[in-house]
Amino acid sequence: MEVRGRTVLITGGGSGIGRGLAEALHGLGNDVVIAGRSRVKLDETIGANPGMEAMTVDIQDAADIVRFAAEAVERFPTLDVLVNNAGIMQIEDMLDHDLGVAEATVATNLLGPIRLTAALLPHLVSRPRAAVVNVTSGLAFVPLAVSPTYSATKAALHSYTISLREQLRDTGVEVIEIAPPYVQTRLTGEHQAVDPRAMPLEDYVADTMEILARDGAREVVIERVARQRYAEARGEFDEVLAQLSAMGRERSAANRGG
Numbered sequence: 001m002e003v004r005g006r007t008v009l010i011t012g013g014g015s016g017i018g019r020g021l022a023e024a025l026h027g028l029g030n031d032v033v034i035a036g037r038s039r040v041k042l043d044e045t046i047g048a049n050p051g052m053e054a055m056t057v058d059i060q061d062a063a064d065i066v067r068f069a070a071e072a073v074e075r076f077p078t079l080d081v082l083v084n085n086a087g088i089m090q091i092e093d094m095l096d097h098d099l100g101v102a103e104a105t106v107a108t109n110l111l112g113p114i115r116l117t118a119a120l121l122p123h124l125v126s127r128p129r130a131a132v133v134n135v136t137s138g139l140a141f142v143p144l145a146v147s148p149t150y151s152a153t154k155a156a157l158h159s160y161t162i163s164l165r166e167q168l169r170d171t172g173v174e175v176i177e178i179a180p181p182y183v184q185t186r187l188t189g190e191h192q193a194v195d196p197r198a199m200p201l202e203d204y205v206a207d208t209m210e211i212l213a214r215d216g217a218r219e220v221v222i223e224r225v226a227r228q229r230y231a232e233a234r235g236e237f238d239e240v241l242a243q244l245s246a247m248g249r250e251r252s253a254a255n256r257g258g
């Protein structure tokens, strides 16, 4: 993807991977707009990056997405890159019969990108060139059993991204998937930001930008996530699943204080 001279909208750009990508693209001289629910996080990010813009949106809310997309196009008519990065990840116990986490996860991680892409596509196809970049996960390819709905939304977003790319093949809109490995952010809580098993955010953003900038890049799969991404094709699915499940059990025991 051409990573210069663009106007980029990044959901979840006030923290973690979204903020890292926003700052990298801002540093390359692009016009960058970040979006999320927390005005505090957005203001802190744009305060640290003069010239960056911010808008609030709740990606779980269908009506708010329609409002947000219309406002974004009006305020930033040169908008030509959408990065669907906002997401949530929580542990779910399938035996406690509470669907709250599952429903919020589908609304945020799957319906959110689908709704926002639909709302912005009429504008994006009108641009001479444009891109939709969807942030999935290594867990799209081998699930983490303690977060079943999270893993399922990422698998679904991977599939959706492929179909979108096929449907838009004769337009000027590129469709790109970014599948991160385990990265040091606060996605699952404070502990993740300092977990030595997770990749440092700065390194992850640098590796991602390097691949994203390649002409015709369709999937950004860095070395740390390649084992998960290609596990099934390499006949390693059961082995990787068992390793992830052991890690997940450890993580949920730690969460219970056990």
Ligand SMILES: NC(=O)c1ccc[n+]([C@@H]2O[C@H](COP(=O)([O-])OP(=O)(O)OC[C@H]3O[C@@H](n4cnc5c(N)ncnc54)[C@H](OP(=O)(O)O)[C@@H]3O)[C@@H](O)[C@H]2O)c1
Pocket (backbone or CB within 6 Å): 011, 012, 013, 014, 015, 016, 017, 018, 035, 036, 037, 038, 039, 041, 057, 058, 059, 060, 085, 086, 087, 088, 089, 108, 135, 136, 137, 138, 179, 180, 181, 182, 183, 184, 185, 186, 187, 188, 198
């Ligand atoms: N870190 C990892 O290990 C990892 C691995 C694979 C994939 N990913 C994916 O990377 C993406 C970014 O996650 P991260 O690790 O950078 O975690 P993060 O720092 O928690 O970022 C998630 C962002 O999403 C935004 N968000 C959540 N719910 C939202 C909503 N309803 N409306 C609008 N914005 C919302 C949050 O902002 P507000 O709270 O202000 O709304 C936050 O800025 C996610 O899609 C995640 O699934 C992360």
